[in-house]
Amino acid sequence: MFELIIGHYDYLFIVVLITIGLYGMIIKKNLVKKVIGMSIFQSAIILFYISSAVKSDATVPILVDELSTAEVITYINPLPHALMLTAIVVGVATVGVAFALLVLIYKRYNTLDEKELIERMK
């Protein structure tokens, strides 16, 4: 049981973040809070990739003369970082679209509370 926890604090933290994010997206009634939840959720996944790429005693993946390319063990895996750059861009775009929609919703209904909104739509 404990070996699942010890040494995996980063993953546990990510699980907590994902849970918070999903909670915000599904349970919260305020639409802005939903967007915040979404942002937390996406950040948690980004952290998941990054923390999985970490190696102890390894350096940044920049080619230097002292280290041979054959010794991959001495470099951190660069691919997850590159992927997450894209994911961050996607995340920013999603939040942008979400806020654009919220502006539109607010203009039309003057509220961002889900309950209120459904009420006013009738």
Next chain:
Amino acid sequence: MIEKNIPAILPLIFLAAALLIPLLGVWKKAVAYPIAILTVLAAASVSVYGFIYVLLNGTIRYFFGGWAPPIGIEYVYDPLASFVALVINFIALLVLTHGYHAVNIDVKDRQVAYYSVVMLLLAGFNGMIITGDLFNLYVFIEISSLSGYALIAVGEKRAPFAAFRYLIIGTIGASFYLLGIGFLYFMSGTLNMNDLASILPYIKDSPAILVSLILIVIGLGIKMAIFPMHGWLPDSYTYAPTTSSSLIAPIGTKVGAYALLRLVLFVFGVEYFSKDLQVAELLAIFSCGGIIYGSVMAIAQKEMKRMLAYSSIAQIGYIGLGIGLANPLGFIGALLHLINHAFMKACLFLVAGNLRVKTGSSDISQMDDSFRKKYPWTMAAFTVAALSMVGIPPLAGFFSKWYLALGTIENNSWFYLAVILISSLLNAVYFFRILEKVYMRSPEKYIPVDSDIAEIRNEEVKPSMLLPAVALAVGLIVLGIFNVLLVDQIYKMMPAGL
């Protein structure tokens, strides 16, 4: 050498058009539509050429930047991908032809932005189909989804809220998918689909692989609106403008279904998906739930677009069921239904759009037998598509059900067989309800003489809106009668081990 570049051409011309439209749109707004339609036309022509080329010469692999996989990103244009690309680009061409007037009415002066986003959407769809890289697939999913949210939000007053809900659920789906490929990547060290498929048998016992499969099925399941992850769909389809819903309903969920099919059957492999684990069975059961739920809810709807949206949930269930059966006939059924349903739903949504243009709404209660005189061809197209949905031979819809039914029999799954047959009866209920109204005078409004109906003139919609719907209806007849030609090709697309 153009053949070798087809995999890259398809998404890229759409991306280029998405940039070109706003740039030239600043100078002159009227250029938006011609650029959009020409791009789709070009893409459709390239897909036709590519499909034939691939069938004759085999799969085209394209390495981005010249980096060979598994380091570089690979685009794979195999028979299956070329076939699905052909279908969606063809449907997009017809829908945008219809859009010439429909977009004018729905979107008015924001056409430059609208068409630019449409191009982005199609770029996303084409990319999802062709890419051979898991992370690249994620990027294309998000490109298509984000443009999808925008296209829905320009609709009616309630559309932004529907789009927002879709955005929240869609993001959960995409993030689950991202999480899933994260597990896969850290277990296998590769993101290339072919590479991964060859590595997976060695690491399949790891629970992380199972978790990733489940996350990916859920994530893509949300994208394709598999029951019970369909919540975003009805509102989005109903409040979106005609062209958006006619693009997203027939194509969007289909591309999601394609991605799921590609990953579970080709990457994870039939063996792992269906025999070692019961994920296939679960997918089939949820699909059946969707078939019944969607059909029953469709019966309860009073508005045609909403009814079609629920019907989509049911029809997606057929595709999910075909994938879940994990046998050759199920695969044929799923793939055939993917194309058949794209044709049927596109046709039905275009008809709903035509009615909205003419009468201002597509409420079923407002329909009466004057429609048959006013819009004879629109209603004829509707009738053909509706009969095809019910599964009347020799229309296309019958044959996808036939293969699915054979597939369930092969698996000895009597329950699924019953679901397929019952749902076609439920389809009959909600489509004949409309046909009855349109072709028959209701007894309540009984007027003894024929004079009033004789005076109703033909008010058919403009040819640009009519021809796509009629072409799709004719397509349904052709697809049905000549389905074997397609099925013969589908045999070549089967994943190994099926």
Next chain:
Amino acid sequence: MDIFQTYNSIIPFYAVMISLAVVPLIILSDKSPNLREFWTIAAAVIKFILVVSLLPAALEGKEAVYSILEISPGIELALKADQFGIFFALIASGLWIFTSFYSIGYVRCNKEKKQTRYFASFAVCLSATIGIAFAANLLTFIIFYEVLTIATYPLVIHKENREAISAGRKYLLYTLSAGAVLIAAAGLTYSYTGILDFAAGGIFGGLNLSQGSITVLFMLFLAGVGVKAGIMPLHSWLPAAMAAPTPVSALLHAVAVVKSGVFGVVRVVGFVFGPEVMQSYGLNKILFVFAAATIIIASLIALKQDNLKKRLAYSTVGHLSYIVLGVALLSPAGFTGGIFHIATHATMKITLFFCAGAIYVNLHKENISELDGIGKVMPWTMAAFTIGSMGLAGIPPINGFVSKWFLGTGALQADMNIALIILLLSGLLNAGYFFPIIHRAFFREGNGLEKHKEASMMMVIPIMITAFLSVLFGLYPDMFFNFFEIALSVSNSVMKGF
């Protein structure tokens, strides 16, 4: 006669398509009724000539086959004009000619609305019926069977009043469910045998299937074809569908639709399962019980009906089960009698329906209690009615006697005395529900009938001809088209070695 030779011929295809081909012409000549009716008549005559032209070869034991295209891998959309098919096609196409003339008289005298739709649907129905007759395999059969279902729907609801609409719904509910069940049955058959072809003597020979699975399969088939064949408890759409105009009831509910159903029963028993399988699994007993119960119950219900068409409808239900009963006896004479009854019942019942229609158009009377004294006003019509009803009761020399005689012989051959009792009892009941009508017509005084005359010649002549045919085929069963010889030969081919 053991081995049937086959030869390729496109004539069966033309025979099916000719009436479909005139549908556009009928619709286009909407504005000029005479031209429109010309197309109908022309198609009817050509169709009949085409079918007759296949007859000589069929009598020599040669079957015309024509494969249209492959419709599902390994299964072709194929037509085969075997003797049984030609037998049914001759009846349907021959009576279509009379019905066309009669319909023209009926709809014009009655000033029906939407006549174009009426004639167009009629033509599609006939195409489907001939397609059913010539279907070479189950899938082709199902395709035409479903087309027939849909094409009949506009005819059932033709009057567009509340009664017609609810009848239409009921009709669709029953027939579409039956179609779905039939698809399941066909799929199962395909998975058991790998073929779907009709072959005299059955395709299940040599397969060791469990009692349970073959019984379930047979029940599925029985439900599938039994709805159109009006086997109780699946019959109730038939009386409801009498809301349709009388020529529709006449042709479709006495000849095309219901006969397609019993034709299907014969195909299933004789050409899918085969007598040996039927016997060894005891399936004929199931069929027999249903048929016997239907004969008696339907006759009893018919006694109570006051509406003339309803009474005729229940009489139809009963007589269809004569055919089923003959088949269930599994004896050569019973099979012959059953098949021959398809022809005899068609001529007699169509006469009766024509009479009912003539009475309705002329006097606007639908109920038997109002028919007092009409024999004096409409002597020709009522004379024909007398011939038809005597034939159905089995009185010589009308053709109903011949088929009943053979059914009786078949019962003795099969050593089933109970069948004989049922036939005799039903003969009495037939007399019981028909003779009061004749009695009222000729021996009671009517009032208020002085102003009326015999119905229009357009209607009386077809009535006289069909009545005459009933007598003629009773005296000379092999006159003109060797109906009896064909029935005998079909029976021999199915029963060979049994």
